[in-house]
Amino acid sequence: MNVASYDAAVACWDGKYTYWAMRPFHYDSRFTPIIPVPAHPSYPAAHGCYSGSAAAVLAYLFPRDAAALIAEADQAGMSRLWGGIHFPSDIRVGLALGRSVAQRVIARAEDDGSR
Numbered sequence: 282m283n284v285a286s287y288d289a290a291v292a293c294w295d296g297k298y299t300y301w302a303m304r305p306f307h308y309d310s311r312f313t314p315i316i317p318v319p320a321h322p323s324y325p326a327a328h329g330c331y332s333g334s335a336a337a338v339l340a341y342l343f344p345r346d347a348a349a350l351i352a353e354a355d356q357a358g359m360s361r362l363w364g365g366i367h368f369p370s371d372i373r374v375g376l377a378l379g380r381s382v383a384q385r386v387i388a389r390a391e392d393d394g395s396r
């Protein structure tokens with residue numbers, strides 16, 4: 282899980298500084314987020330990247346709990362929308378990126394005999 286989370290973080294931050302996406306308050310100065318705004322670009326959402334990768338690995342390891350784990354990751358990502366610091370697309374792509382990275386880590390683990 283830690284390898285997937287780290288790799289998702291690297292991919293996430295690469296994306297953030299490739300696209301330099303603005304946050305919601307940049308478009309409307311009257312809009313005030315309810316949580317502190319991070320001083321880095323919005324897209325993709327880091328909470329989505331981290332939560333998506335961790336939940337995907339845990340869902341693989343604990344298939345009986347997979348639906349609940351995935352739902353928790355989705356909720357963690359959405360908390361940033363509710364806090365006013367991300368757009369839905371930031372979160373959707375962050376979760377997808379995290380899950381995609383996790384699937385690659387899982388595939389590598391299955392292939393290297395470490396199962």
